Amino acid sequence: MRSLSPLPLLLALLAGAAPARAVEPVKLGALLSVTGPAAFLGGPEQKTLELAVDDLNARGGLAGRPVQLLVKDTGGSPEKAVSLAKQLIEEDQVFAIIGPSTSGEAMAVKALAERSGTLLLSCAAAEVIVKPVARWVFKTPQNDGDAAAMIFEHLKGQGITRVALLSSNTGFGKAGKDQLEKAAPAHGLQVVLSETYDKAATDLTAEVTKVKASGAQALVNWSIEPAQAIVVKNVRQLGLGIPVYQSHGFGNIQYVKAAGPAAEGVIFPAGRLLVAESLPAANPQRALLLAYKHAYEARYHEEASTFGGHAYDALLILQQGVKVGGLDRARVRAAIEATRGLVGTAGIFNFSPTDHGGLDASAFLLLTVKDGKFVPLAK
Amino acid sequence: MTTALALQYLVAGLTYGTIYAVVGIGFNIIYNTTGIINFAQGEFVMLGGMTAASLHRLLPLPLAVLGAVALTTLVGAAVELTFIRWLRRPSVLRMIIVTIGVSILLREAALHLWGEGVRSLPYFTGDEVTALELGGARVSPQVLWSLATCGAVVVALQLFFHRTRTGREMRACAANREAAALCGLATRDLVTLSFALSAGIGALAGCVVSPITYTRYDIGASLALKGFTVAILGGLGNAGGAVAAGFLLGTLEAFSIAVLPAAYKDVLAIAILLLILFLRPSGLFGDRELARLGAS
Numbered sequence: 001m002r003s004l005s006p007l008p009l010l011l012a013l014l015a016g017a018a019p020a021r022a023v024e025p026v027k028l029g030a031l032l033s034v035t036g037p038a039a040f041l042g043g044p045e046q047k048t049l050e051l052a053v054d055d056l057n058a059r060g061g062l063a064g065r066p067v068q069l070l071v072k073d074t075g076g077s078p079e080k081a082v083s084l085a086k087q088l089i090e091e092d093q094v095f096a097i098i099g100p101s102t103s104g105e106a107m108a109v110k111a112l113a114e115r116s117g118t119l120l121l122s123c124a125a126a127e128v129i130v131k132p133v134a135r136w137v138f139k140t141p142q143n144d145g146d147a148a149a150m151i152f153e154h155l156k157g158q159g160i161t162r163v164a165l166l167s168s169n170t171g172f173g174k175a176g177k178d179q180l181e182k183a184a185p186a187h188g189l190q191v192v193l194s195e196t197y198d199k200a201a202t203d204l205t206a207e208v209t210k211v212k213a214s215g216a217q218a219l220v221n222w223s224i225e226p227a228q229a230i231v232v233k234n235v236r237q238l239g240l241g242i243p244v245y246q247s248h249g250f251g252n253i254q255y256v257k258a259a260g261p262a263a264e265g266v267i268f269p270a271g272r273l274l275v276a277e278s279l280p281a282a283n284p285q286r287a288l289l290l291a292y293k294h295a296y297e298a299r300y301h302e303e304a305s306t307f308g309g310h311a312y313d314a315l316l317i318l319q320q321g322v323k324v325g326g327l328d329r330a331r332v333r334a335a336i337e338a339t340r341g342l343v344g345t346a347g348i349f350n351f352s353p354t355d356h357g358g359l360d361a362s363a364f365l366l367l368t369v370k371d372g373k374f375v376p377l378a379k
Numbered sequence: 380m381t382t383a384l385a386l387q388y389l390v391a392g393l394t395y396g397t398i399y400a401v402v403g404i405g406f407n408i409i410y411n412t413t414g415i416i417n418f419a420q421g422e423f424v425m426l427g428g429m430t431a432a433s434l435h436r437l438l439p440l441p442l443a444v445l446g447a448v449a450l451t452t453l454v455g456a457a458v459e460l461t462f463i464r465w466l467r468r469p470s471v472l473r474m475i476i477v478t479i480g481v482s483i484l485l486r487e488a489a490l491h492l493w494g495e496g497v498r499s500l501p502y503f504t505g506d507e508v509t510a511l512e513l514g515g516a517r518v519s520p521q522v523l524w525s526l527a528t529c530g531a532v533v534v535a536l537q538l539f540f541h542r543t544r545t546g547r548e549m550r551a552c553a554a555n556r557e558a559a560a561l562c563g564l565a566t567r568d569l570v571t572l573s574f575a576l577s578a579g580i581g582a583l584a585g586c587v588v589s590p591i592t593y594t595r596y597d598i599g600a601s602l603a604l605k606g607f608t609v610a611i612l613g614g615l616g617n618a619g620g621a622v623a624a625g626f627l628l629g630t631l632e633a634f635s636i637a638v639l640p641a642a643y644k645d646v647l648a649i650a651i652l653l654l655i656l657f658l659r660p661s662g663l664f665g666d667r668e669l670a671r672l673g674a675s
Contacts, residue, residue, distance in 0.1 A: 036597065039495030169642065195641040200601040202398060202592035205391035206633040207641050213384050226497045226593050236508040237519045238387065258497055258593055260507040 025068035026061065026327065028053070028318075029094035030311075031084055031109065032123070033101040036076035037199050037225045038170075040252050041101040044308030045123055046071050047300050048292075049098060052315050055295070062095075062322045074100060078108035078171075085109040089116045095327065098314040099123050101307070102224070104171025110137055119321075119333060121314035123307070125248065126175035130356035138336060138356045140313040141306075142248060142346055144172075146361040147269045148179045151245045152187035154267065154366060154377075155218055158243070164193040164216035166207060166231060168223035173199070176222035176247055192216050201227045208234040218242050224249035229259035236262040243267060248364070251306035256369050267377055269364040271306045271346045274374040284343050292345055309345030316344055380637065383515030388633045390518045396629025397525040398592060401584040402606030403613070403621035404532055405577050410615045411540060412549040412573035413556075415471050418478040419458065420581055421603025422485035426451045427582025428594030429489060432498040440500065444586045448579050454485075455578020459571045482599065489596035497593040500586060507590075525587045529622050532580055536618045549573055553616070608652055614665020624663055628652075 030049050033042035053069045061067050070092055072084040081100050088094045089112060096119035100106045103126035110129065113120035113136045122129050125141035155163060165180050167173035177194060184191050193214040195207055204227065211219055219242055221231050232244055246268040253274075256263040272279060276289035292312055296304040318332070320339055325331030339358070342349040347363025366377040380388075402424055409417040431447035438446060462477050463469065502509065503524045510517040540546040551559045552569045560566045585594060592598065609628055613620030628648055635647045655663060 035490060035495055039595075043495045195636075197641055198645065200598075202588075202598075202602070203391075203394050205394050206388055206636040206644075209384065209387045209391055209633075210636055210641070212387070213380070213637075226595070229497075229593070233507045233519075237510040238517050239510065254496055258499065262507040 023065050025066045026063075027068050027070060027092055027094040029085075029088035029092060029097040029099075030069060030071045031074055031081055031088065031097055031099035031101075031105070032071060032311075033076035033105065034071070034073040036074075038076040038102045040226075040254065040305075041123070041224060041307040042073070042076070042099075044252075044296075044305045045099070045101055045311035048296060048308035048311045049315065051295060051299055052312055056315070056319070062319065063327045065327070070094060074105055076102055076105070078105045081105035082108050082112065085112050089113075089118050094118070095329070096121065096318055096332075098311055098318070102171055103129060103175055106137075106139070107171055110134055113137055117329060119318070119329060119336075121317060123310040123314060124172065125310075126172055127179070127357070128175055133354060133356050136333060138317065138351070138358070140310045140317065140344065140346055140349075140358075142269075142271060142359050142363045143357055143361075144176050144247070145179050145183070146359075146364055147248050148176065148183045149187075150269045150361060150364050150366060151220060151267075152180075152183055152189055155189060155245070156187050158218075160217040160243075161188065162190050162192045162215060162217050164195075164211045164214050164219050165191055166195050166197065166204070166211070166219065166221045166223075168199045168201070168225055168227055169196050170199050170224065172247075172249060173223050180220060180222065197223075197227065199223070199225050199227070201225075201230065204231050204234045205238070207231075208238055208240065211235075212238060212240050216242065218245065220245040222247045222249070226255070226258065229255045229263070232259050232266055233262040248306070251367075251374075253303045253305070253374065256372055256374070263369045263372070265368060265370075267366060267368050270367050270374070271309060271363060272365055273304065273306050273309050273345050274367060275365065275376050278376065284348065285345070288343055289345055306346065313344035313346050313349070317342065317349065381515075386514055386516035388637050389630065390513070390516045390522070391636075392630030392633035393518070393526070393626065394522045394591070394629070395632055396626035397522060397529055398588050398602070398625075399605045399609045399629055400622040400625025401525055401529050401532070401588060402581070402602050403609040403625055404529070404536070404618045405581040405584060406607060406610035407616050407618050407621060408536070408577040408580065409573050410553070410610075412552045412570055413469075413471075413474060414553050415474045415478070416607065416610075416615075417574075417577060418475065418603070419482035419485060419599075420577065420606065421599030421601075422482045422489075423451055423455060423578040423581030423599075424585040424588075424602050424606075425489060425594055425596065425599040426454060426485060426578075427585030428500070428589035428598075429493055429498060429585075429596070430582070431500055431586045432589065432594065433493070435500055440503065443500070444583070447586055448582045451582030451585075452575045452579035455581075456571055456575040458578070459574035463570065463574070464567055486597055486599060493596055495596065497595045499589045499593045502590045503587075519591070521587070521590045525591070528583060528587045529625075532583070533618045533622055536580075545569075545572070608648070612652055612655060612662055614662030617662070617664050620662060620664030627663075 074081040103124040106122040106124040106129045120137045122139040167177040250268040251270040279286045293304045321332035321336040324335035347359040349358035351358040368377045434443035434446045504520040609624040613624035
């Protein structure tokens with residue numbers, strides 16, 4: 001029996017023993033539009049989650065178990081998001097899902113999360129995602145209604161009464177358009193033109209000509225695609241001197257770089273991440289914002305954007321929920337609903353059974369572009 | 380509508396038209412030799428823009444454009460040599476399916492190489508806010524660059540296909556590949572040449588439109604869709620027809636925005652395309668004989 005070497009035996013023992021000793025990881029799904037027209041959102045979100053999950057695992061994971069991140073690229077398509085969400089819920093049986101990146105996708109997978117009782121922490125902004133409240137669905141970005149109100153308040157302060165709206169044909173654009181049209185009369189504003197363009201638009205000269213013809217005193221554009229940069233170029237090329245406002249979807253410096261000098265003076269509401277360095281030392285978000293920004297920029301050599309921050313906040317909220325409720329879905333859900341005063345990148349979250357967004361208008365700051373950089377708008 | 384405003388819509392139409400046309404031209408060359416539509420044409424346009432944007436970090440603009448055109452031309456030739464040449468029976472359907480596969484391959488390769496961000500070349504003249512005043516309307520100089528490129532390419536192709544031996548051989552190859560081969564033409568090499576030429580022209584289009592439209596790994600499909608539309612509308616195989624159809628479609632779209640909600644822009648464009656194809660299956664300026672041959 002000499003041929004029976006101890007090595008295979010040892011290997012067999014090890015192989016059998018290893019799974020028993022290792023702790024089963026907690027599966028965390030991420031539905032992100034890493035590619036496609038909304039890659040500006042999903043790209044930083046994926047990078048942020050990879051960074052944050054590595055960090056979380058180095059600190060012991062969730063409730064003592066390592067986290068396994070499963071990123072699914074939806075390409076920004078609601079249909080694909082639905083089938084990938086099914087895969088995450090039914091096959092991978094994930095504990096929770098972070099994402100989707102865009103509002104259209106979030107609306108499409110909302111019902112699935114509700115039916116299966118899976119926590120969905122949306123990185124998409126439209127208020128309709130959590131209004132009316134869905135039991136299992138939360139969202140981390142600020143409200144588009146608050147963004148619209150903030151822009152309109154500023155317009156009113158400038159003595160402007162006639163405004164033109166442009167929006168892209170996406171869930172985000174549609175939701176913004178509805179909010180803006182609804183909120184305008186309350187602020188004493190008249191919407192003289194409201195046009196929708198294709199999300200893959202390559203030039204918007206004709207749309208901008210129509211804005212010029214409408215006699216609007218200001219333009220508000222609502223989209224998340226590169227069209228945001230195209231529209232400001234076309235406005236300036238046509239010599240249209242009116243102020244241009246963008247949504248909180250403008251919070252990626254790449255759009256400013258793409259639009260060059262045309263981006264100067266664009267006004268938009270955004271979270272404080274983009275101007276973290278210039279915040280007063282007493283600001284409760286400052287330390288967290290700088291820590292996230294520095295970690296992201298050190299690892300990926302590109303500037304952090306508010307979108308990555310939304311994914312960061314989603315993981316933060318989940319951590320908080322697990323800290324209180326353990327690894328039990330129903331208890332985590334209840335714990336998130338009871339979370340108050342949680343400092344995130346987008347603002348300070350105060351959830352309640354009637355508010356699954358957790359942020360109010362104070363999470364926003366009006367920013368503008370000066371010398372190719374985001375700066376707080378001088379009052 | 381005031382004249383200045385009408386003129387401004389016309390300029391908008393010209394801008395759309397020149398983007399469609401400069402992309403649409405590329406479809407005609409491969410069609411002229413093989414009778415197929417190259418569904419990877421949009422990816423050649425994307426590759427041109429992306430490569431030039433990368434090269435421009437090291438090289439001055441004209442050299443970056445030249446380099447991008449040269450590299451994409453090589454990619455075009457490589458695509459034919461690798462995927463098309465070895466087809467046992469190169470039927471039209473098979474070649475078209477191969478080009479669809481190639482388009483996916485190039486798009487994914489670009490995603491891995493360049494990531495998901497948008498890039499662009501700087502404006503050839505002036506910058507993002509520069510515009511020339513034309514009778515009350517304003518036009519970006521880059522639109523004029525695209526127009527000039529369109530014109531130059533159309534003239535060059537016209538001369539090439541009708542005045543040079545190689546060009547005539549390529550057309551013979553499209554009309555009847557077997558007969559062309561029987562006459563001693565190296566039909567396979569001509570097909571390779573057509574892919575290389577088509578890729579090069581696509582890349583040039585990608586360079587001149589990139590300051591206007593930006594470029595991204597997946598922009599090929601959306602540019603190619605309208606380019607393909609005007610290539611069909613103008614009559615396949617006819618570069619001048621593609622340009623005329625491009626301006627027609629662009630102007631129609633711009634003026635449709637003036638009177639209808641902008642969201643209906645594409646509905647109108649596609650409705651007109653269908654109507655024209657219904658009445659004239661070979662396109663506005665198409666050669667009925669060539670269209671029949673191409674379809675067979």
